[in-house]
Every structure is written in structure tokens, then in C-alpha cells.
Amino acid sequence: MDGKQLQHQYKDHLSDYRSWDQKEHAQDYILYPKNTGYNLCIDETTLSKGELYTILLNRDKRGRKGSIVAVVQGTKAEDIIAVLMKIPQEQRNQVKEITLDMAGSMHKIAKTCFPRAMQVIDRxxxxxxxxxxxxxxxxxxxxxxxxxxxxxxxxxxxxxxxxxxxxxxxxxxxxxxxxxxxxxxxxxxxxxxxxxxxxxxxxxxxxxxxxxxxxxxxxxxxxxxxxxxxxxxxxxxxxxxxxxxxxxxxxxxxxxxxxxxxxxxxxNFFVNRSTNAAAEAFNAKIKAFRASFRGVADMKFFLFRLAKVYA
Structure with missing residues (x-):
């Protein structure tokens, strides 16, 4: 079967992409509150053409299924906070530790959305x-x-x-x-x-x-x-x-x-010696995933596939 035809068949018929519950807002964000764990990491990543997204991961899942908590377009703190506040407060308050970089926006996001979590700047x-x-x-x-x-x-x-x-x-x-x-x-x-x-x-x-x-x-x-x-x-x-x-x-x-x-x-690194390595490793996985797609022609479908594997 022709490769393009197979891709269209998978996208339109074989997968449940058309009925995906996040499809409507996937261009702006995808969110999986159930994946929120005790230890998170937040970082920026490039999905296509240099476009930046903010990604929140459950560090305890070690890059496997259930890792993705949220992927939000852009890096503006207010936009990220608006999405993450959709996670029930009880779940957000259970987060014990979040690793991040020194960006002021990351500090603001972590402080607002996960007020009880210890922030650890990646060494x-x-x-x-x-x-x-x-x-x-x-x-x-x-x-x-x-x-x-x-x-x-x-x-x-x-x-x-x-x-x-x-x-x-x-x-x-x-x-x-x-x-x-x-x-x-x-x-x-x-x-x-x-x-x-x-x-x-x-x-x-x-x-x-x-x-x-x-x-x-x-x-x-x-x-x-x-x-x-x-x-x-x-x-x-x-x-x-x-x-x-x-x-x-x-x-x-x-x-x-x-x-x-x-x-x-x-x-705070010296408390549990936690780093943002999980986020860096996940960025590498995204690059490999993107390479297997030979680029990203349809961002929503790309995020659907990413979520299928890692969310």
C-alpha cells in the first residue's frame, strides 16, 4: 500500500484521532490531569519549525506511558498557568517537588500552580x-x-x-x-x-x-x-x-x-539530588519521534500520536 494512503487510512479510520477528546484545543494545549504525580519537571521544547512549547512531565514515569501531564503552546507564564489550573487543586497540592530552570516564568508557573512543591533548579x-x-x-x-x-x-x-x-x-x-x-x-x-x-x-x-x-x-x-x-x-x-x-x-x-x-x-538539589534530566531526555525522544514523521505537517495529529505513546 502507498505510504501516504496508509497514513490517511490510519489517521481517518484506524485510529481514534477523529474522536480524540483533546482534538479541539490540541493546537493550543493538551492536558492529562490523571498523570500528575508527586515529582514533576517543567521545560521548554521545540516541536516544529522552532515553535516553542512548554511541557510538564511526571518524572516518576521515566519517559514511559503516563509521562505527559501537559503540553502548552508558547512560554508565556499566564497562558501556561491558565491551562495547569484546570488540574484539580487536590492533585496540584499533592506535588512534592518540581524541577525547572532559572527562567522567571518557570518559577511563577511552579509557584502559582504547585504552591506546596519544593522547587529545584536543575544543576x-x-x-x-x-x-x-x-x-x-x-x-x-x-x-x-x-x-x-x-x-x-x-x-x-x-x-x-x-x-x-x-x-x-x-x-x-x-x-x-x-x-x-x-x-x-x-x-x-x-x-x-x-x-x-x-x-x-x-x-x-x-x-x-x-x-x-x-x-x-x-x-x-x-x-x-x-x-x-x-x-x-x-x-x-x-x-x-x-x-x-x-x-x-x-x-x-x-x-x-x-x-x-x-x-x-x-x-534544593542537595535534598534529593533531583535534576531536569527527565525533561532533557524527553526532548530527545520528541526529536526522534519527529524524525520518524519526517517533520510535522499536522501539529494536532503529531500531538495525538505523542499523547498515545507518552500520555
């Missing part, structure tokens, strides 16, 4: 901010080096001589060194390959401040990975914050201030 979102600060410093130096190199090339042309950039012992020029160091700055030193170790030594010798902020990012990761007591973690995070303030790198200070603004909700 990986916090660490990502710090890694991005390290990369920003590397990129700033890279642009400066490119600017200086272009200037040197012009000067060499004027003098009628070839431009010969300095080359380090591993064969990198300064410009190549900064470009090729991107991935090693995301990894711990014990995960570096031999060539990355050599490149890191050269990079840190040339740029002491990149070395400094890189090791500050490692220290933060160590706090999250090795501490299991909230009060101990509180003290260590405070010490880390003080070091960042003393160091004075603007972007890192901004990151540290963001952490301070969400301090208690970040520290």
Missing part, C-alpha cells in the same frame, strides 16, 4: 551558565587575535613580505589554538586526550585568565557532584561565590549573581 542549567562564561572569554580573545592577525597581514602586504604567524610546538597558531580549544574547556582534565592536554598547557600559558575561570567552573561542578548535604553545599557555594567576586571577571560575576538570586532553589 546542569547552572553549570551550563558557567561553561558559557568560560567560552565567552575564549571567544573574546579569539576575535582580538583575528583582528591583530588581519592587521599584521595588511602591514606585511604593504611591505611586500609574506606574513608568518607564530606557531607553537603542537603546530597551532594563536588563532588556531583559541579555535581548537573549545571542546577541551567543556571537559575535565582527566578526560583530555594527549593532544588536548598539550593544547591546554599552551593555552593556559598564553592566557592565564582562561585557566583561572576554567578551574573555577570545575570547582562548581565538584560542589554539585561530591556534596550530599545541603548545609555543607551552602557553605562551599558561598566560598566559591566569594572567590568569583574577588576575581572580578564581569561575565563570571554576572553568573555568580544569577546563582545568588536563585540560591535556595539551587541548594
Amino acid at each position: 546542569f542549567h547552572v553549570q551550563k551558565l558557567v561553561y558559557e562564561a568560560v567560552q565567552e572569554l575564549r571567544i573574546t580573545y579569539r576575535w582580538q587575535v583575528m583582528k591583530d592577525e588581519n592587521k599584521a597581514i595588511k602591514e606585511a602586504r604593504k611591505q611586500g613580505v609574506p606574513h608568518e604567524p607564530e606557531t607553537f610546538e603542537n603546530g597551532d597558531t594563536l588563532r588556531q589554538l583559541l579555535a581548537r580549544s573549545r571542546y577541551l574547556l567543556f571537559k575535565a582534565p582527566d578526560k583530555w586526550t594527549k593532544s588536548q592536554r598539550i593544547r591546554a598547557e599552551i593555552l593556559f600559558k598564553q592566557f592565564e585568565d582562561i585557566k583561572q575561570v576554567y578551574y573555577y567552573s570545575l570547582q562548581l561542578g565538584k560542589i554539585f557532584s561530591t556534596n550530599y548535604d545541603k548545609d555543607v553545599a551552602r557553605a562551599k557555594l558561598a566560598l566559591w561565590y566569594n572567590k568569583i567576586e574577588e576575581y572580578g571577571y564581569d561575565t563570571f560575576t554576572t553568573v555568580a549573581n544569577s546563582i545568588e538570586n536563585h540560591y535556595e532553589r539551587i541548594l
Whole structure:
């Protein structure tokens, strides 16, 4: 049978899509209050053409049937709240913990709809901010080096001589060194390959401040990975914050201030060590699901199929 014909037959006759009770409002939201559990996670996801949706999941279902609590178009807090308030108050009050990122809208949604739930900011979102600060410093130096190199090339042309950039012992020029160091700055030193170790030594010798902020990012990761007591973690995070303030790198200070603004909700990670990994894993499943559809031509039908499998 022709593939398109089979798809139409499934959509119109074999499935119960036409009688789906959420079909009328599926473009705006789908909601399954019965899937509300004690532990939830909320995140943004892209379903098609970069269009953002907010997805609420039951973390205890581990990405299997019964995982989806709600999928709502957009990220505006008021719109999400209006949908989630349709869940009976008794069920919403039973939620004990909800994991989320640092977005103010997510905090507002969680606080309004699940007032008794402990909010836990995902540790990986916090660490990502710090890694991005390290990369920003590397990129700033890279642009400066490119600017200086272009200037040197012009000067060499004027003098009628070839431009010969300095080359380090591993064969990198300064410009190549900064470009090729991107991935090693995301990894711990014990995960570096031999060539990355050599490149890191050269990079840190040339740029002491990149070395400094890189090791500050490692220290933060160590706090999250090795501490299991909230009060101990509180003290260590405070010490880390003080070091960042003393160091004075603007972007890192901004990151540290963001952490301070969400301090208690970040520290809640150390109560049960809960993360938003369930939401990230579910996003990957959505991408795979979308790929099997070869894109999304009919959003309502896509959400119907998604709900069939995961709601």
C-alpha cells in the first residue's frame, strides 16, 4: 500500500484521532490531569519549525506511558498557568517537588500552580551558565587575535613580505589554538586526550585568565557532584561565590549573581539530588519521534500520536 494512503487510512479510520477528546484545543494545549504525580519537571521544547512549547512531565514515569501531564503552546507564564489550573487543586497540592530552570516564568508557573512543591533548579542549567562564561572569554580573545592577525597581514602586504604567524610546538597558531580549544574547556582534565592536554598547557600559558575561570567552573561542578548535604553545599557555594567576586571577571560575576538570586532553589538539589534530566531526555525522544514523521505537517495529529505513546 502507498505510504501516504496508509497514513490517511490510519489517521481517518484506524485510529481514534477523529474522536480524540483533546482534538479541539490540541493546537493550543493538551492536558492529562490523571498523570500528575508527586515529582514533576517543567521545560521548554521545540516541536516544529522552532515553535516553542512548554511541557510538564511526571518524572516518576521515566519517559514511559503516563509521562505527559501537559503540553502548552508558547512560554508565556499566564497562558501556561491558565491551562495547569484546570488540574484539580487536590492533585496540584499533592506535588512534592518540581524541577525547572532559572527562567522567571518557570518559577511563577511552579509557584502559582504547585504552591506546596519544593522547587529545584536543575544543576546542569547552572553549570551550563558557567561553561558559557568560560567560552565567552575564549571567544573574546579569539576575535582580538583575528583582528591583530588581519592587521599584521595588511602591514606585511604593504611591505611586500609574506606574513608568518607564530606557531607553537603542537603546530597551532594563536588563532588556531583559541579555535581548537573549545571542546577541551567543556571537559575535565582527566578526560583530555594527549593532544588536548598539550593544547591546554599552551593555552593556559598564553592566557592565564582562561585557566583561572576554567578551574573555577570545575570547582562548581565538584560542589554539585561530591556534596550530599545541603548545609555543607551552602557553605562551599558561598566560598566559591566569594572567590568569583574577588576575581572580578564581569561575565563570571554576572553568573555568580544569577546563582545568588536563585540560591535556595539551587541548594534544593542537595535534598534529593533531583535534576531536569527527565525533561532533557524527553526532548530527545520528541526529536526522534519527529524524525520518524519526517517533520510535522499536522501539529494536532503529531500531538495525538505523542499523547498515545507518552500520555
